[in-house]
Amino acid sequence: MSTPTTAQGPRVLKGHGTENDFVVLPDPDGSVWPEDRLDGALVRRLCDRQGGLGADGVLRVVPSALVPDAPGVLGDALGDCTWFMDHRNADGSYAEMCGNGIRLYLHVLLAEGLLTREEATAGVLVGTRGGPRRVGLGETGYRVDMGPARPTGRSEAHLGGATFPGLGVSMGNPHLACLTDVAVDSLDLTGTPRVDPALFPEGVNVEFVNVLGAEEGPAGTTAHVRLRVVERGVGETRSCGTGACAAAWAALEAGGRSTGTVVVDVPGGRLTVEVDERTTVLSGPAVVVSSGTLSPEWLG
Structure with a gap:
């Protein structure tokens, strides 16, 4: 097992999944990044692309038993989730x-020796604030059971x-998955789309989606879409993995289907989403780019 701290400072990793990038903080005994240390201000500093490491968010690798709000979000699954993905957005939320x-x-669990390859291949439950999620090593990357997609009503985004x-x-x-004939590559997404605050009181991730193939996708898949996304707080x-699932579900629904496999092209690469009557499964790559320590000078 790797040590989360060294004489120079706390260990830190940088990685991404289809270029959705994260600062990863190994904390296997929960002592390095307690709640009162990893606050919103520090998360914002870590994610700052000029003054920090730069990322779309922070992931703390910590046992579920050491996360104060894990029992409330995991319920009876708490004992089945050894590890908890303590995820913060770039704005600290x-x-x-x-x-x-x-x-x-x-x-990271594999790279840090916190999980064996056999365990990863079989699949493990990981705790999240969205509930438990089963993750496993697949033939071409990692597979995640994302749970069912649940429609919440029709609305619109203004941009x-x-x-x-x-x-x-x-x-x-x-x-909010917006299927559009406007080429998503032509959109200026530097601003935040306006949405209905009554339907989305805590904000929303907005996907702009071009359907490239409604009847057939690459390698015999059901459909093929291209996606750009504006994530709340980022x-x-x-x-965006959850955004890819939402876009895939919306594309299938628009074509009169409730199941199928959708290839989703994002600016950072390609994902695959399988939708059936029970759940959605997201597949795609992940990579650790670098590892090091946070200097005492920067931590202040």
């Missing part, structure tokens, strides 16, 4: 779930003077 982040989380009708979808966190990211 807590996040319920992230499909790209949890694939990276499993990759740059244009209105984009969308479908609200909950993946444990809120999404802004535009290179990828």
